[in-house]
Amino acid sequence: ETGVTQSPTHLIKTRGQQVTLRCSSQSGHNTVSWYQQALGQGPQFIFQYYREEENGRGNFPPRFSGLQFPNYSSELNVNALELDDSALYLCASSLPGGVTGELFFGEGSRLTVL
């Protein structure tokens, strides 16, 4: 069974640029959630995708957007990067409908915005 994989693991961007982060969910999981974890903080919910549709969103501006593909992999896009976007971005997949409440996390993509 393949776990959640994320790419890239590290990247550096400059303010104003755009970034795309990718996530492959665990086999059999059709729900993908994205979290932002700033240094010294717990993960903060960005949004969730279920069967290719956005299924809830946290308190993040529209320049944070996402996609989920038919194979349940997902992308997180951030436009007009700001310095405060520097963080670890975590992808998590879960069982259909998230019934058990258990999230399976990837190792994250660490974004640095200069």
Added chain:
Amino acid sequence: AQRVTQPEKLLSVFKGAPVELKCNYSYSGSPELFWYVQYSRQRLQLLLRHISRESIKGFTADLNKGETSFHLKKPFAQEEDSAMYYCALSGRPDYKLSFGAGTTVTVRA
């Protein structure tokens, strides 16, 4: 709004001593509570959830709705318990998690 508070950033205990990690929450409905753990160089993973009422690796946590708390306890800490622990809350029906800021536990020999 849902909020999770972990008042201790750092917790240091000796091996064999009891350890308790505090978690308080605010939520207007009926929440589900979880503890997630991240060991060194590993990914974040579920430790336990209140609905299961089970003990995992010797840890237990009881949901106290009156005090809105979900403290994590272990009677005898082991060195392998050294990790970062996050308390998390999920509201129904969406199961999106709100995490606390985390507590770093160090168990000394």
